[in-house]
Amino acid sequence: MGLKNSPDNYGLISKNLHWILAVLLLLNFFLGFIMGDLERGPLRSSLFHFHKSMGILLLGLIILRLLWRVINTTPIHLSNNQLIKRISKFVHYSFYLILLIVTFSGWIYSTARAGPVDVFGLFYMPAIVEKNDVIGQIAKDIHIYSVYIFISFVIIHIFASIYHHFFLKDKTLKRMWY
Template sequence: MVKDTVDSFSLVSRLFHWVIALMVVGMLLGGLFVGFLPRGAFKSLVVDLHRSTGFVILVLMALRLWWRSVNPRPKDLGPNAFENQIGRLMHIFLYILVFLQPLFGILMSQAFGSQVSVFGLFTLPAVLPKNPAVGSVFSQMHSITALLLAISVAIHAAAALKHHYIDRDRTLVRMISGK
């Protein structure tokens, strides 16, 4: 099935979900890892990969939002209308965080005077001049967003497990198999 229906997620939607989820978790862990690395060529390589992957996440999220806008949203399976509404709000919050996180990282890099090269293929145009004070602000925003994103991902995963093991509905299964 290529398109979502009111009863199921398409393969495209599921791939967007799981690829972005794995990339975000990897980036959160990688961001922690970078902080422990000593200055040098290896750290520079890891930071460049981190920036490039962040840009890819930003593009994938834009595509995911476009895909979602042209497809019907599958109906909620949870029995509680309030919980369903909280779930919808959590999805919006996650989308916002997943957009802001790489955006803050790119702006931080540029404000600190670093170009953002995407896997060596092209360099993003600088939208900010070098200004370490502004870079520090974006650094803090990037860190705070990372923390909020990590907490939100954990809540999202816990809610999926609650649906599966406590509510015994097909919310998690539907995001895995589509049905």
């Protein structure tokens, strides 16, 4: 298996990025919900810190993946149905867009509330806005709504994979696996 994509298969770099991102994104998604329900205290603070650090790491991986997609070929879609092909393309591109909105709104929200974001205690992401409660509230709403849109796309995406694998019985899922 090559590192790069070919017209009928995903390469190792795309596969690794796809599955590492999928696991980390879902983890951060559940963490986001759990941490919000906790009482104020050290556990809540550490989980918030971890969620934000992971979010910034994910932002980096998303940009990397987008660049890799742009400079690489994308394997040919296996369905002959034009509508399915269009929906698939739409969902795939929307993933990148919605994930950029999720991460940037999280970053803006954090800096509007608390200034630069400490990433795993290693470095700081600069504040991209001034401290401001109104901006903070708007960014928080965008973060939460965009996360819901993201997760509905994930659900559609998983159903599509299952449909390809068990009903159409084509190679769609296999060629994204190892």
